[in-house]
Amino acid sequence: MPEEFIKHFAADIYSSDIHHQGYILKIIADHHHGMDISAIQEYFQLSRRTIYKYIESINEVAKLAEENETDENIHYGEIKKENNLYYFTGNQINFQYLFCKIIDKSIAMIISKQFLVNREINVKQFCYDNYISETALRRNISKFNSYMKKYGVSILISKGSLTLNGDSIKIRFGLATFLWRNYRGLQWPFANISQKSMRNLALRIGTIYSINFNEGKLNELMYIFGTNLSQIIVNNFIDPKEINQDLLDLLILDDRDQELYDYLNNNFDLNDTELNFVILWFKAMSDAYSSGNRAQVIFGKLKALNHPFYKKIVKYIMAVEGRTNVKIDFSTPAGELFLATVIAGQFHLNLFHDLSLTVSNIDMDHFGNNMDAGLFHGISELTRPNNTDLTEDELHTSIMFNAMAFLLIFPHHYFDPKINILVKMDATSFAEQIFTIHVKEILDPYFNIEIFTQKTMGYVVKPDVLVSTALFVDKSIDPDHQIFIKPQLDFNDSLYLREFMTRITKEKNPEIFDV
Structure with missing residues (x-):
């Protein structure tokens, strides 16, 4: 769904052009039977001319990516027009590759990758190289800092230079997360680190600990090690004071830990603190x-x-x-x-x-x-x-x-108060039973519920809520605890049901919402 793009990890820090390109690509890629320009316009307050321009820009990115690609197994697809309908020629993996190339032009991505090879960045040179004014750069940095606040990481502008601000451990965590969530392993952003050596390291860890990493986990581990080693190269070292003794006491617990320690020590230029930190980060997974x-x-x-x-x-x-x-x-x-x-x-x-x-x-x-x-x-x-x-x-x-x-063991609604739901439907018994199953499917993942029909409830359990398709109030149940929905149970009904049950949960146990 296109809404997923809006919630993308860093969508709010991309420029308007990049945001529109990514969103247009997503919409067209999601509609396999093609879309005409009017249908695309329903998602944007943009002129046809502007949408044409963005589609052309997307295809230019795809063309350049294909021309510069050294791996013949990687393809980017493109947007084609046939019979006034626009199609994306690739699959979802091709879409992700092309999407990565589009966001690769964002200032936040460019800055992040430059911090992998530089301890500080000259403001004037950066603006010159990337055709951006200092005012626009500051706006982009402000967006980046706002987004990265939860990681304890920010970019400082001082004396004509950009530097990363924060504890060295949090800087590494924030950088690794930002790069991974944007690229998802589809690009290698570490210009000063061999991708092959990081893959060999990740595979070796899998061998040492008898872990069969899938490709996604393998790539994530490669990004973590790539981030650490790139920061070491630019002399952004971990402060020994940031690692407490309780952690160091558990650095080597068995032969496997020792084998990893020896492999890192023999194959990478790491001081003691860096070596310890890399191992401890793995142990935090x-x-x-x-x-x-x-x-x-x-x-x-x-x-x-x-x-x-x-x-x-x-x-x-x-x-x-x-x-x-x-x-x-x-x-x-x-x-x-x-x-x-x-x-x-x-x-x-x-x-x-x-x-x-x-x-x-x-x-x-x-x-x-x-x-x-x-x-x-x-x-x-x-x-x-x-x-x-x-x-x-x-x-x-x-x-x-x-x-x-x-x-991993218990249902996530374990601590919620139980809600007994009585279902009544103005339809035959088989329809009521099917309707009951659908209500359960909607609510079960979110609430501690038990659902009854009039036949199964009997006189033992008192209902907390009545869910009905018949527009008649049941005088035996609090009117405020009765909800009327359509038999078809559309998307709005599902939202309405969840909102209603959240209110009932609050009424039954308000203290759980006070934390």
């Missing part, structure tokens, strides 16, 4: 514990060391088991991944502190939204008592990782 029973083995080593991480983890596990009355079996795939996630979460928390995100930008803050407020509140109650040493922002990070682990 749950994949580091995903082979065999490695999570259980590492958990056992943490226990033997009586390490603070072990104490935090075991207290959380006990809190979950006490609250759910379920003994977690770590020998199952879900239990193993639960344990891996809590272990990785401790590494992430102590390395990146208040960054409750991953490089792939699974923005875990969405657990705090209304639809998942019960989960956030419940995990907060389980996490907060054993983490009084954390700041509020660090606590937020811990809650998010603990919530991710919880969801």
